[in-house]
Amino acid sequence: MRAMVYRGPYKVRVEEKDVPPIEHPNDAIVKVSLAAICGSDLHLYHGLMPDTRVGMTFGHEFVGTVHEVGSSVRNLRPGDRVMVPFNIYCGSCFFCARGLYSNCHNVNPNATAVGGIYGYSHTTGGYDGGQAEYVRVPFADVGPAKIPDWMAEDDAVLLTDALATGYFGAQLGDIVEGDVVVVFGAGPVGLYAAKSAWLMGAGRVIVIDHLEYRLAKAREFAHAETYNFVEYDDIVVHLKKITGHLGADVAIDAVGAEADGNLLQHVTSAKLKLQGGSPIALNWAIDGVRKGGTISVMGAYGPIFSAVKFGDAMNKGLTLRMNQTPVKRQWPRLFEHIRNGYLAPSDIVTHRVPLEHIAEAYHMFSAKLDGCIKPLIVPAAG
């Protein structure tokens, strides 16, 4: 089969690999019909995530058709069209039994601090991902769901991570009616978080980024008020000014490890890998939110320490909430919102790229070329 393969920082190519075999009785092998590149993949692509091995296939957002099932699989059969949450989880451990699917204890021998994720380095379990023609899906009775007939394939693939994450991020903000919500980052996660904040009754939604074309999308798609941080000497002061010097009630970090806006922070983390991530957006969130406010961190950071302004968070009495998204828990409600026309996930898709050209897709998405917001990957036809 054809599969995307990591060759070292900033380098990927497509190689011929064996179709993955069943390795556990509850495995399924899924033939991928559509995949995507996530902002999280950029952390791997840039070599930021520890234990990212040359030869790994990335990709944790994908949908497809069941090709083969293991002997204990009851809920799926070959031919079923499935959407697969980015979390790999057993459904039965201490954490899964409490709905914390992203924190499963039975799927990642490499670390206890993070669960299992497809194609996301050995730090999340060493699984190959779905930017390929076929992918091994462990716990086929637990994670995947059949794609409802009414659902578009593009929407289904976006539900496997980006949409669920934006929605989850807004929920972790514990928004109450009339809250001022500021979202850092107008990528897919930030756009969905901003849109979801309204569903929870936000009174004002502000989105901050430095890419004008993404801010335009935030105004149109998420009905948000937007600010470009390069236009302000100090975005935190600006935030205070526009909120009557109070600050926002809720801040959502939808940027993560590769935040821009402070060259020293960015270079020491994203380029020199001396920090687990550049916490610029997180620090802006800490300083930009009001005392007693809540911060929801959806942006991903690596396991190495980061220079976070913890003292300000403590002195301000903030609540910090965060996690990798337990995706499947979000689905029933998100399906309703899509059917009701409240959310139209595929509105943010900008590119569809054949798997064979995935190296260019990574560069485009990483360097933010051509108005790229969300690139979908189409494995070879047939």
Add this chain to the structure above:
Amino acid sequence: MTDLPTYTARKPANPETSEQLRARIPGWGADLDPKDRPAVPREHAEETGAHWEFPERQPEKWPRERSIEHAFVTPVFGTSCPPKGLSGAIRKFSYRRYSEGRAAHWLLLVAADRVDAWESHLRSFVTARPDNPVTETGLLAEFTRHGIASRRGRRRADVVHQGLDPLIVAGPWVAAAGAAVVAVRALVRRGRR
């Protein structure tokens, strides 16, 4: 006296009322009640589809490296890229010796990643498909996806450091080539003597 509510008990008013927002934004307030939010409460049991108390164990085809914070290798795990070469030795040592709580664990893993990239590039030169930094970095997209127009006149904060990317990718290659030239010249000079 002040007209800034923040310094009084009042809250600054929003530009629009809830009624105005409900009229303007499809779905506004649909999840106002926390009971309608799937992530509330944080811990919440539901049917997962699991029909086991503890999953069957996947066969371990090679000694699987694991965090020493785990009691054992988890019943299911990924089998991509078994450790090999010097990078593999560093990785295995890091897993065996240090917990996730130790910076040394992660710094060694990051170092192993750099070694892995080097080993893999070198190995690729004796295969039918040597690494090609031009195609693998997707640089072609600079031409097909409007590299110049996407940056020019846009005051993007990332353009300042994007210039470092080629250095990170090509720097080691240039350094290696430089070292090779120096070595060859030294050899040639010695040969002449």
